[in-house]
Amino acid sequence: xxxxxxxxxxxxxxxxxxxxxxxxxxxxxxxxxxxxxxxxxxxxxxxxxxxxxxxxxxxxxxxxxxxxxxxxxxxxxxxxxxxxxxxxxxxxxxxxxxxxxxxxxxxxxxxxxxxxxxxxxxxxxxxxxxxxxxxxxxxxxxxxxxxxxxxxxxxxxxxxxxxxxxxxxxxxxxxxxxxxxxxxxxxxxxxxxxxxxxxxxxxxxxxxxxxxxxxxxxxxxxxxxxxxxxxxxxxxxxxxxxxxxxxxxxxxxxxxxxxxxxxxxxxxxxxxxxxxxxxxxxxxxxxxxxxxxxxxxxxxxxxxxxxxxxxxxxxxxxxxxxxxxxxxxxxxxxxxxxxxxxxxxxxxxxxxxxxxxxxxxxxxxxxxxxxxxxxxxxxxxxxxxxxxxxxxxxxxxxxxxxxxxxxxxxx
Numbered sequence: 001x002x003x004x005x006x007x008x009x010x011x012x013x014x015x016x017x018x019x020x021x022x023x024x025x026x027x028x029x030x031x032x033x034x035x036x037x038x039x040x041x042x043x044x045x046x047x048x049x050x051x052x053x054x055x056x057x058x059x060x061x062x063x064x065x066x067x068x069x070x071x072x073x074x075x076x077x078x079x080x081x082x083x084x085x086x087x088x089x090x091x092x093x094x095x096x097x098x099x100x101x102x103x104x105x106x107x108x109x110x111x112x113x114x115x116x117x118x119x120x121x122x123x124x125x126x127x128x129x130x131x132x133x134x135x136x137x138x139x140x141x142x143x144x145x146x147x148x149x150x151x152x153x154x155x156x157x158x159x160x161x162x163x164x165x166x167x168x169x170x171x172x173x174x175x176x177x178x179x180x181x182x183x184x185x186x187x188x189x190x191x192x193x194x195x196x197x198x199x200x201x202x203x204x205x206x207x208x209x210x211x212x213x214x215x216x217x218x219x220x221x222x223x224x225x226x227x228x229x230x231x232x233x234x235x236x237x238x239x240x241x242x243x244x245x246x247x248x249x250x251x252x253x254x255x256x257x258x259x260x261x262x263x264x265x266x267x268x269x270x271x272x273x274x275x276x277x278x279x280x281x282x283x284x285x286x287x288x289x290x291x292x293x294x295x296x297x298x299x300x301x302x303x304x305x306x307x308x309x310x311x312x313x314x315x316x317x318x319x320x321x322x323x324x325x326x327x328x329x330x331x332x333x334x335x336x337x338x339x340x341x342x343x344x345x346x347x348x349x350x351x352x353x354x355x356x357x358x359x360x361x362x363x364x365x366x367x368x369x370x371x372x373x374x375x376x377x378x379x380x381x382x383x384x385x386x387x388x389x390x391x392x393x394x395x396x397x398x399x400x401x402x403x404x405x406x407x408x409x410x411x
Contacts, residue, residue, distance in 0.1 A: 002082075002292075003083065003291055003292070003312075003313050004078040004082035004085075007085050007086055007313070008029065008085075009317055010317070010389065010390075010393050011029065011089075011393065011397060012025070013390060013393070014390060014396075014397045015028075015401075017384050017394050018401070020401055024401060024405070027404070028059065028397070028400060028401060028404065031059075032057045032059055032060055032099075034054065034055075034057070034081075035056075035057070035103075035128060037052070037053045037124065037128060038051075038052065039051045039052070039053045039105060039124050039127065041116060041119040041120050041123055042119065044113050044115060049116075051106055051120060052105070053103070053104070053124040053128070054075075054080065054105075055069075055102075055128055055132070056077075056081050056103065057084070057099075057101045057131075057137055058087065058088045058100040058102075059085075059088040059400060060099040060136075061403040061404040061407060062097055062098060062099055062399065062400060063091075063099060064099065064134070064135050064138050065084075065087075065098065065101035065136070065137040065138070066087060066091055066098040066099065066101060066169075066344065067083065067084055067087040067100055067102040068102060068103075068104075068140045068141060068142025068143075069102075069103045069104055069141070069142055069145055069149070069153075070103075070104035070105075070142035070145060071109045071117075071144035071145050071149075072143050072144050073107065073108045075104040075105065075106040080102045080103065080104060081102075083102040083312060084101050086312065086313070086333075086334060087101060087102060087341070088396070088400060089334050089393060089397060089400070090333075090334040090338050090341060090396065091338075091341060091396075092395070092396035092399040093335050093373060093392050093395050094338040094342050094345075094373055095369070095372070095373065096342060096345040097345075098345065099400075101137050102142075103139065105120060105124055109144045109145075118152050121149055121152040121156070122155075122156045125152070125153045125156035126156060129156070129160050129161070130160075132157070132167060133161070133164075133167060134164055134167050134348075134352070138167060138344075139153060139168050139169075140168060140170040140341075141170040147170055147171055147172040148172070150168040150169070150170050150171045150172075150177075151171060153167070153168050154167060154168050154171060154175060166348050166351035169347040169348055170344060170347070171347070176350070176351050176356075178343055178347035178350055178357070179356075179357070179359040179362055180362035180366070181340075181343050181344070181347060181362075182216070182220075183220045183224070184340045184342070184344075184366065185216065185217045185337055185340035186217050186220025186221040186222075186223070186224060186310075187220065187224055187363065187366060188336070188337065188338060188340065188342065188343075188370055189217065189220075189221040189224075189288070189337065190204075190221060190224040190228065191366065191370035191371065192308060192335060192339075192370055192374065193225070193284065195370065195371055195374035196306060196308070196329065197284075197306070199378070203229075204225055204228040204229060206229060206230075206231065207231065207283045207284050208282045208283045208284070209222075209225055209230050209231065209232050209233065209282060209283065209284045210277060210280045210282040210284070210285050210286065211232060211235045211236075211286045211310075212235075212236050212277050212278060212285075212286070212287045212288060212289050212293065213236070213237060213288035213289030213290075213311060214235050214236070214237040214253075214257060214262075214263055215288070215289070217340075218235070218237070218286070218289070218310065219254060221286060221310060222235060222254075223250055223251070230284075231246075232247060232250055233245055233246075233248065233280070233282060234248075234277055234282070235248060235253070235263055235277075236274045236277040237262055237289075238262065239262025239264035240262065240263055240265075240271060240274060241272045241273065241274040241277050242263050242266055242269035242271060242272065243269060243270050243280065244268065244269040244270065248268070248269050249268055252266075253266055253269075278293065278294060279298060279303060282303065283304065283306065284304060284305070284306045284308060285302065285304035285306070285308070286307075286310050287307070287309060287311050288310035288311050289311055290311060290314070291312055291313040292314065292316055293311070293314050293315075294314055294319045295316045295319050296319055299318075299319035299322035299323055300322055300326070302323065304328065305328065306330075307323070307328060307330045308331045308336050309330070309331060309333035309336045309337065310333075310336060311333065311337070312333050312337065313333060314333065324387060330387070330388060330389060332388055332389040332392045332393070334392050335377055335388075335392045338370075338373065339366055342366055342370070343362060346362055346365060346366075377395055380394050380395040380398075
């Protein structure tokens with residue numbers, strides 16, 4: 001099931017639970033604006049190359065639209081649409097004053113030189129600069145982009161609008177990026193996991209944890225859970241998968257990954273089939289890689305008691321039903337991985353104030369937001385008598401619907 005179909009399905013279920021007016025429901029689903037631009041750049045060898053860039057701006061009822069820009073060869077309009085919509089609900093669940101957006105350029109970053117990537121980013125920014133802005137739409141890094149990409153966007157945008165550090169988040173700290181942003185999504189996953197386990201009288205210490213994906217989110221989550229006494233017994237990334245039932249030495253693994261660009265070949269763990277990672281025997285499963293990995297084919301074999309969705313849309317709706325029948329407790333992505341966008345919000349606030357925080361303040365504010373978010377989701381579950389995914393979706397949709405109605409959408 002593709003991401004757009006799944007997201008729309010979850011939205012419709014939430015809107016039914018909330019009893020939303022059908023006209024309002026339709027209005028909330030349709031994106032505010034979709035932008036598609038041609039980006040032609042000179043290649044280093046003197047030839048020309050043309051790429052298609054786009055931005056889907058889904059909703060701005062609660063504030064400026066917010067979401068990542070990805071550079072990837074298969075940037076699929078449907079998926080971007082779904083991710084933009086997901087950002088609308090995610091920012092509402094986190095209760096930060098944003099709407100949702102998402103964008104990207106269909107390209108293979110690994111096949112472009114740094115100077116070609118810079119030219120591409122600048123041309124894209126020239127095409128959309130009057131449609132993004134500090135109080136309009138605030139991009140951030142995503143797949144295939146990084147703080148350097150944000151620095152180029154900031155510079156190009158500032159040529160038209162004057163120095164505007166708050167136009168993007170996830171910037172290098174030397175240009176107004178926030179401390180703690182790099183680890184934010186992984187740290188949010190830690191706080192979300194703690195909040196969920198404490199509901200069941202458990203703590204992270206001693207829990208057996210499996211993590212699929214060892215990129216930024218997976219590796220930070222692993223390090224922080226390890227520091228809190230959790231036992232990471234299996235991890236995987238694109239290069240392979242590892243298992244050690246006594247617990248993997250995460251600091252050594254992080255060092256190994258830096259040196260060898262992947263987990264493959266790490267000496268103090270057994271190599272296993274990457275496809276089996278999700279069905280390993282464990283207490284907590286954290287999918288932190290791609291979408292759609294837990295589906296109706298493998299859901300019945302999952303042995304974890306808790307699933308924390310660190311990736312976007314890792315679980316198909318069919319798998320949701322199977323897991324809930326098995327009694328697996330699933331913490332949905334729109335809450336569990338909102339640490340990144342929450343610290344992006346802190347970065348934006350710091351830039352607007354022109355006053356930067358120390359890392360301790362960033363982390364303690366993040367913990368407060370994640371704990372409050374969990375409590376709000378739980379309260380919604382109680383009042384609607386539903387599971388955590390529907391509780392989170394209904395909470396987000398309800399906040400956006402209320403803001404839309406208060407602003408006068410029928411006028």
